[in-house]
Every structure is written in structure tokens, then in C-alpha cells.
Amino acid sequence: MNVRIAFCSLLLFALILIGCTGSSPRFRSGDDRANTERTKNSSPRFSSREAEEERKEDDRKPDPAEIEKITSGSRDFRKEKNTSISPLNQSKMMREISKYMGTKYVIGGEDQRGIDCSGYVLAVYGTALGKQLPRTSAEQAHVGMSIPVEDLKFGDLVFFNTSGERYSHVGIYLGDDLFAHASVSLGVTISSLESSYYKKRLEGARRIIY
Numbered sequence: 001m002n003v004r005i006a007f008c009s010l011l012l013f014a015l016i017l018i019g020c021t022g023s024s025p026r027f028r029s030g031d032d033r034a035n036t037e038r039t040k041n042s043s044p045r046f047s048s049r050e051a052e053e054e055r056k057e058d059d060r061k062p063d064p065a066e067i068e069k070i071t072s073g074s075r076d077f078r079k080e081k082n083t084s085i086s087p088l089n090q091s092k093m094m095r096e097i098s099k100y101m102g103t104k105y106v107i108g109g110e111d112q113r114g115i116d117c118s119g120y121v122l123a124v125y126g127t128a129l130g131k132q133l134p135r136t137s138a139e140q141a142h143v144g145m146s147i148p149v150e151d152l153k154f155g156d157l158v159f160f161n162t163s164g165e166r167y168s169h170v171g172i173y174l175g176d177d178l179f180a181h182a183s184v185s186l187g188v189t190i191s192s193l194e195s196s197y198y199k200k201r202l203e204g205a206r207r208i209i210y
Contacts, residue, residue, distance in 0.1 A: 053197060055186075060195040062178055067190050070094065071094075090154055093124060097172060101190075102188060103120075103188045105182050105186075110122065116182055117170050117182040118136050120172075121133060137159065140206070144206040147205050157206045178193070
């Protein structure tokens with residue numbers, strides 16, 4: 001009997017030990033922490049209603065032929081009147097802008113695995129021009145020089161209120177009323193300032209290089 005009790009006690013202890021070692025480890029590798037953080041950041045700050053409005057009110061879709069011209073690098077930047085950004089730097093920016101096209105929207109993301117609007121602006125300006133910008137769109141809205149919307153030039157930043165908070169969304173102006181940005185519903189894309197959704201939410205513009 002004592003042998004049976006001892007055996008059962010030993011078996012129970014072994015099961016408890018296995019259960020503890022199979023749980024979440026006290027120490028995680030850097031990759032594990034990064035994956036957990038990315039999963040946490042993938043939860044959208046915006047409601048499904050706002051994402052639906054974004055899709056529904058995108059009624060001025062850019063001409064696909066023009067988008068192809070922009071993203072393929074065949075656009076002639078010598079016609080641009082914004083002398084603050086040279087044609088060479090405009091080409092560098094377009095390479096970065098195009099590189100992220102189609103990247104999914106992830107809050108807190110900063111690379112091609114997932115990116116948010118301010119992270120996109122940060123990446124383009126940082127890589128193409130070596131210009132370091134603040135991390136959030138609200139902070140970016142206070143960098144550079146405020147300009148009237150009617151004076152927008154290539155590379156200027158455009159800001160929107162899409163979540164009920166000022167400057168909650170940002171994009172990079174390309175010319176012809178088009179801007180590149182990380183959209184909540186579509187990921188990185190090119191949209192028109194004349195679409196119903198963005199036109200009524202536009203809050204201002206800033207020139208970073210001048």
C-alpha cells in the first residue's frame with residue numbers, strides 16, 4: 001500500500017512539473033517578444049465603422065494608369081515646381097513610397113511586414129532623405145512649415161482627422177491632388193484629396209524641406 005501511495009505521489013508530482021514547464025516561459029527570446037508586440041499592435045485603434053466609411057467614401061479613385069506611372073518611376077519630376085526637393089531626391093522618395101505599396105496597415109508597424117500612417121512617413125523621409133521625423137502624426141503636424149492646401153507641392157505632408165482626434169492621419173502629397181499613405185482599410189495606397197472621405201477630414205499641410 002505504501003509503495004502504491006508513493007508511486008501515485010511521484011506520478012502526480014511529475015504531471016505538475018510537466019504542466020509548469022509547458023506554460024509560458026518566464027524569459028522569452030527577442031523574437032518572441034517582437035512577435036507578441038506585433039500581435040498586440042495589430043489590433044486596430046479605429047472602429048470597423050470608420051474603416052467602412054473609408055472604403056465607402058473613396059469615391060474619387062485615382063486613374064490606374066497614373067498610379068502605374070507614379071509607382072513605376074516613369075513620372076517626370078522636372079515639371080514639379082517645388083524647388084525645395086531636387087528631382088534626384090524626389091526620385092529617391094518615390095522609390096521608397098512605391099516600395100511599401102500594398103503593405104498592410106498595422107498600428108505601431110514600421111516596416112514591410114506592417115506599417116501605420118506615421119510610420120510610413122517616418123520610413124520614407126528617413127531612408128530617402130535622411131530626415132528624422134517624430135513618430136506620431138500629431139507630432140509630425142508640428143514639424144516644418146505650415147502651408148495653405150492650395151500651395152501643396154510634392155513631398156508635403158497632409159493631415160486628417162479620421163478618428164475624432166486632430167492630426168490622427170498623415171500622408172505624403174504627390175501632386176495632382178494625390179497622396180500616398182497607409183490606409184486603415186487598404187494598407188499603403190494612393191488616394192485622392194478630392195474623395196468624400198478625405199476632403200471633409202483634411203486639417204492642414206506641412207512642408208518639411210524648404
